[in-house]
Amino acid sequence: MSRPPTSRQKARIFDEYLAAAARAGDRAAFTRLAERWQPKLLAHAFRLLGEGEAARDIVQEAWADIVRGLSRLDDARAFPAWAYRIVTRRAADQIRKRQRERKLSAAYASEVKSMPQVELAAEMSADTAPLRAAMAILPAEQRAAIALFYTEDFSVAEIAAALNVPAGTVKTRLMHARRKLRAAMEGGESHG
Incomplete structure (x- = not known):
């Protein structure tokens, strides 16, 4: 069934x-x-x-x-x-x-010109603010991969097609992004 x-x-x-x-x-x-x-x-x-x-x-x-x-x-x-x-x-x-x-x-x-502040910060809810702040420090390619994987529910193959990179590159970006997000959410290197 x-x-x-x-x-x-x-x-x-x-x-x-x-x-x-x-x-x-x-x-x-x-x-x-x-x-x-x-x-x-x-x-x-x-x-x-x-x-x-x-x-x-x-x-x-x-x-x-x-x-x-x-x-x-x-x-x-x-x-x-x-x-x-x-x-x-x-x-x-x-x-x-x-x-x-x-x-x-x-x-x-x-x-040096300063980069503009994130305009969407006001739209962040309090419970997701730490995660969004942690995501903001990720390199753009890792941020894009992790967002497509979790928010759009894309498979690795779909992310590879969307970002025009090999699937192995997507897996590497996801691995590094998860590691950085975990460290940021746990307080960085304080667990070291």
Whole structure:
């Protein structure tokens, strides 16, 4: 006797249906798909970039890519990983652009610009604030992997596709991220 599908499984099935319908030209399905995935893609972009406005810009550009490429998506089940990979690629381009701009700026000025504070801090609830603070110190690639694994319930293979890295790299990033989070949540090296 099989168990009824979980709410996550139902959501994945619904997303698969929406992606297939959108791919076939159903505008209402695409609108619904975008409504469901906009917050997730925005959170992913924010994890990678650490800046709300830049994340919103990247996701907007990613949706343009998604619209253009959706008809070529062979498997509707692959939509989540495919969409995340588009956002990841756009964020990587933005990070490279920022690095070039910083190098150019450093050539003209010796002062270091401070990074903007996390805009979403006000939205954090008190019970998740320590975990979110610990996640904020992780390198972007570890933060993205751990968030996709735990918040989106992606498999290692799906994360690999979304981040465009080998599965072994995902496993390594998850291992290091878990280790760092555990140490941060237990008070760092005080157990040493």
